[in-house]
Amino acid sequence: MLIFNDKAGLGNYLAAHSGSNSAIGFVPTMGALHEGHLSLLRQSVADNTVTVISIFVNPTQFNNPDDLEKYPRTLDSDVKKIGTVSEAIIVFAPSVDEMYDGNTQSAHFSFDGLEEQMEGAHRPGHFDGVGTIxxxxxxxxxxxxxxxxxxxxxxxxxxxxxxxxxxxPVQIIGCPILREPSGLAMSSRNERLSGEDREKAAFIYKTLTETRELFEFHDIAQIKKYVANAFGQYPEFVLEYFEIADEATLKPATVKLDKKYRAFIAVTISNIRLIDNIPLN
Structure with a gap:
């Protein structure tokens, strides 16, 4: 398996191995890989002649320095997991200085309002960091x-x-959420949960599935009240937000129209922040 730490080395290799009959698939990650990441790799390997995965914990998308410091960094383990998918996958694992050339700042982006909702509202500058990297x-x-x-x-x-x-000139492909047997969405942050908290966190998906059932016959205000009351019964959870939003604009909905809607949630348990979502119709 080829592992590159420098931009020039990876760029030169890909340029030398690209051609009219080749296609490059790319899976950007922050490491601490789990089965969800591996499913993205499998899809890329199936669709393309070359697959690259990046492993880089991007500092500019973290609002909380403590969260950045505690984010798991498991490169050796990650490489072994990548090898179970294919030894031909190319790994790009640069340093912060390599990616930012010694100036660790994010650029400013406009995403037509997509960045202002939910995660953007609760994590100022987060999506500038995402867009930059x-x-x-x-x-x-x-x-x-x-x-x-x-x-x-x-x-x-x-x-x-x-x-x-x-x-x-890149096709952006969304892949389904993979879940643990309990329903908890697979996430690198799950590794920081205690066994007890991991079991409790299954309540997040349980509540989301209930909102999908309620969505057919109840109005949005009623559903939001139901979710707030459900989490209010468990003091170990801090419900940061629950929104029902238009999938296209991500703007919170107040009435149901002929659009695709999705429920979004952010919850903290033992100071570990978890997000999830589910399509409603």
């Missing part, structure tokens, strides 16, 4: 297709908007 990675890898999990659905829509506005 994804654009940098796209410029290096020059992928034909890039794969993102729907667990971070808002991020997926933001990246799609960035690619559209910048006229980037």
């Amino acid at each position: 994804v654009k940098k990675l796209f410029d290096i890898v020059k992928p034909d297709r890039a794969y993102f999990g729907e667990k971070d659905f808002q991020q997926l829509q933001v990246v799609r908007k960035m690619a559209e506005k910048a006229s980037l």
Whole structure:
């Protein structure tokens, strides 16, 4: 398995191995890989002649320095997991200085309002950090297709908007959320949960599935009240937000129209922040 730590080395290798009959698939990650990431890799390997995965904990998308410091970094273990999918996958694991050339600052982006909702409202500057690093990675890898999990659905829509506005020649592919047997969405942050908290966190998905059942016959205000009351019964959870939003604009909905809607949630348990979402119709 080839592992690159420098932009030039990876770029030169890909340029030398690209051609009219080749296609590059790309899976950007922050490491601490789990089965959800591996499912993205499998899809890329099936769709493309070359697959690149990046492992980079991007400092500019973290609002909380403590969260950045505690984010798991498990490169050796990650490489072993990647090898179970294919030894031909190319790994890009740069340093912060390599990616930011010694100036660790994010650029400012407009995503037509997608960045202002939910995660954007609760984590100022987060999507500027996401846009900055994804654009940098796209410029290096020059992928034909890039794969993102729907667990971070808002991020997926933001990246799609960035690619559209910048006229980037890359197809952005969203892949389904993979879940643990309990229903908890697979996430690198799950590794920080105690066994007891991991069991309790299954309540997040249980509540989301209940909102999907309620959505058919109840109005949005009633559903939001139901969710607030449900989490209010468990003091170990802090419900940061629950929103029902239009999938296309991500704007919170107040009435149901002929649109695709999705429920989004952010919950903290033992100071570990978990997000999830579910389509409603």
